[in-house]
Amino acid sequence: MQSNRLEAFSDGVMAIIITIMVLELKLPDGGYSFAELWHSTGIGLLTYLLSFAYVGIYWSNHHHLFQVVRGVDGAVLWANLHLLFWLSLVPLTQRWLDQSSVARDPTVVYGINLLGAAAAYFLLQQAIFRTPTGGDLREALGRDLKGKLSPFMYLAGIALAYLVPWAGLIPPVIVALVWLVPDRRVERYLERTAGTEADQ
């Protein structure tokens, strides 16, 4: 089976997730000054920025995955839906985080959400590795240090939240910054194998 519809569906889900989070941001209740906006919406905007970056990173990585691999099977379909399920919870957990002004339990729940998405992404990669052209992806990703270390950072964030709630967001922010540095692994792989690509 071809992957184009899986990509289109995933693009749709991630585009909606990224956009509806703004609907949840609360505005000042009757006041119309900068100070009131910052007071009521400031934390919401910052956590929205973090969640936007995460969904953007997943979209970008997802995009790279399916640049290399084209054929998918039923296992990949379900592994992908599993990833989308975790991502679809981000607007909920980020709303709770925002409402609580970054309290302990909401920060932990947000971290668990990121951890679940990371695990789902890992399982999706494994499912792709088992498809006929999956070996190409394995080669393109190499050792995948970033992918392997991220879950430990989320765990560190969950632990930190028990000490100081807002400190629990520091590791996720660091992970996001690390992923934001353009990842040229897939591009380099595509350049190396440009001969093969030219046949598509």
Added chain:
Amino acid sequence: MQSNRLEAFSDGVMAIIITIMVLELKLPDGGYSFAELWHSTGIGLLTYLLSFAYVGIYWSNHHHLFQVVRGVDGAVLWANLHLLFWLSLVPLTQRWLDQSSVARDPTVVYGINLLGAAAAYFLLQQAIFRTPTGGDLREALGRDLKGKLSPFMYLAGIALAYLVPWAGLIPPVIVALVWLVPDRRVERYLERTAGTEADQ
């Protein structure tokens, strides 16, 4: 007519259905602990998981349908919109189910919604069978036992809800689990006819 826009539109509608259900989930009213989250959102999360699985299964099956058949006519367009109508009601019926903490009538309404979607899917298959390449789909689906038994399970669920409300969700959960087992009928059919596919 080609089916690509029908697929894109359906992907869009199903992507939105799956995502906006999270907007409806209610969060604890002012409390920020795990216990309060579980109390206010626990049932919502479980019914959301069920609804997510159903929309995911419909998307996956829809995807398989149109892997086999490419040309569509006006009857298929409308049969498809009919299916999307029933699926678009899922966020509404699942919200009522959640608000009621799985009371009798909401469980019955949820079951009727699943039954309507199943009937619409059946009609969509029939409409596709009548298109020029519809015979391929009929062959690929075979006896379609799962498709034929699912409506009876939903009816059983509706009946059970009159005894014990939450028991009415057991048959839908079983159906979802049965469909989650990757269905290799279409993939096997595509493999068998790989020669034809190579011409596309």
Added chain:
Amino acid sequence: MQSNRLEAFSDGVMAIIITIMVLELKLPDGGYSFAELWHSTGIGLLTYLLSFAYVGIYWSNHHHLFQVVRGVDGAVLWANLHLLFWLSLVPLTQRWLDQSSVARDPTVVYGINLLGAAAAYFLLQQAIFRTPTGGDLREALGRDLKGKLSPFMYLAGIALAYLVPWAGLIPPVIVALVWLVPDRRVERYLERTAGTEADQ
């Protein structure tokens, strides 16, 4: 310019319009019986069904338009955005109609919305006629009686609403039923010109 992105964007907008209307439907306030559901949500469901049918009809006609014509210019882009603007108001006017339980002014506003969408669709067709391949569409549509009579029906509905509010919805319902009959003009045209199509 090719029309594929215009189609994808329009599919996205129409898919969202069709789906978010369900978010607006109100559920019984604390009651969980069929009677309460019908009392609070019955009219909403019926008007939702009408609005769903209208957006579905526009999507289907839009789909047919761009099956025939592939190249678009800036004027078509803007005529298309103009159509999407009127369609994007449907969730708002249908919500007001529903909240008012079909009162006079909301029914008139709903009729104006349908009239605006019909005018925008007419302008879109004219803009397409002026593109290089627009003559094909003009030939495929023929005299377009349905398209030309629909606005008069909406006007009749607006007039009727001043006598009996709910009677103002009868003409729009008739128009929807007329359009729901599969329209084979474009399909027939595509069959006739199948030789040309095979070159694409």
Added chain:
Amino acid sequence: MQSNRLEAFSDGVMAIIITIMVLELKLPDGGYSFAELWHSTGIGLLTYLLSFAYVGIYWSNHHHLFQVVRGVDGAVLWANLHLLFWLSLVPLTQRWLDQSSVARDPTVVYGINLLGAAAAYFLLQQAIFRTPTGGDLREALGRDLKGKLSPFMYLAGIALAYLVPWAGLIPPVIVALVWLVPDRRVERYLERTAGTEADQ
């Protein structure tokens, strides 16, 4: 890397932004006459029209950008996500503007939002210029006077808002009208280079 998924994702995000703004428009609270609709929703409709026009213009320009350039790299992905971030804030800032009935600070915040989107669009163009086929875009855009003057208009709007709040919307309205005049630069470029295009 090809740009098709970047386009599809951006189409999805912009389609949702344009559509969910209608969800935010408030309706009369219990009254069902034209006067009450105008009183409660009039300003909202006008600011919605402005925001719709802006997102439509960005979509149209974005569409033109990627008609010329096909290959993208990681920097373009992120520059594009940065643009989508600013656009995703439009429903929030337009809602605040509407709630305040165009007060000073909300008008300034709306202007800052437009300024941020313009800056992000500028950075996206720069990122595209640096791709292998970016020179074609630079040639197609020419001196890009409209693009270069728009930010100064937004700044003028922000300054005007400190004198008379609603006057701060005049420059954005003028910019929107200027951009609404079909921009034939990219089309002309595509015509001139039609020979090259025929190879695609």
